[in-house]
Amino acid sequence: MQAKRINNWLNATELKSSLKDQNILDWLNEDGSITARISSNAKFKLEVLSDDLGVAEDEEYSALNIASEDVRIREVILYGDLVPLVYARSIIPNLTASKGYPGLGSIGSKPLGDLLFQSDLFTKTHREFAQFKAASEDLIWGRRTRYLVKGYPLSVMEVFLLP
Structure with missing residues (x-):
């Protein structure tokens, strides 16, 4: 995906002073499943771009507080x-x-949100927000959420492709 983060990650207070568009704020502050939100208004489809073992970005390791x-x-x-x-x-x-949760290794074409919001084992511990520049040059917003499952971390970054 061709979207590049263009500012530092912001906390919720910093987000409110940086962004006034209520529609985008509603998406960024959604506490429920994004999959469910999309499905409630439209026909939902998930496309897996990649799902492999690999090396993450240094700051992704830092955000999870794990070694590379x-x-x-x-x-x-x-x-x-x-x-x-x-x-x-x-x-x-x-x-x-x-x-933490063995099913995470073999999600396949199922939405991760289905696991995160259907099991009490997942606990949201931190959320932060940033602005991105899309390939189209549009400025868009995203969020990164850190979860723990049985004490083990994972993160989900969602970039909302809404100009």
């Missing part, structure tokens, strides 16, 4: 009525997939 290692990197596009609405990148460390 091969991790599962899953990138998907979420569509509503065949319109791309969200690019998501999940970082799932090996210990999280093996000891």
